Amino acid sequence: MWFGANDRFVIIKGEGYGTMAAVMLEHDGLELGEIDLVPAEERPQAMRKGQPGQLEQIHEAARRLEKHGADFLRGEMGRFLARARAIPPYKRTGSP
Numbered sequence: 427m428w429f430g431a432n433d434r435f436v437i438i439k440g441e442g443y444g445t446m447a448a449v450m451l452e453h454d455g456l457e458l459g460e461i462d463l464v465p466a467e468e469r470p471q472a473m474r475k476g477q478p479g480q481l482e483q484i485h486e487a488a489r490r491l492e493k494h495g496a497d498f499l500r501g502e503m504g505r506f507l508a509r510a511r512a513i514p515p516y517k518r519t520g521s522p
Contacts, residue, residue, distance in 0.1 A: 456510035
């Protein structure tokens with residue numbers, strides 16, 4: 427699912443045959459996982475058993491993005507640009 431505002435996108439993608447979700451931020455040929463805007467000490471620890479389902483993962487990512495990525499959502503690109511990397515060519519096909 428893609429959400430866009432001007433030239434910024436929040437992309438939610440299901441992975442792992444419905445067991446995981448990824449939330450990526452994109453702008454001007456660059457991408458960054460939403461988790462990369464969260465300070466290291468506030469990032470969730472990796473879980474091996476009892477991992478939350480896809481919908482709960484999306485809910486948690488949305489909460490983190492609201493708290494730590496509000497600047498990106500408003501169009502303030504400084505932190506995003508400092509951390510983002512180029513989108514690999516294989517991912518560019520099919521982008522809006």
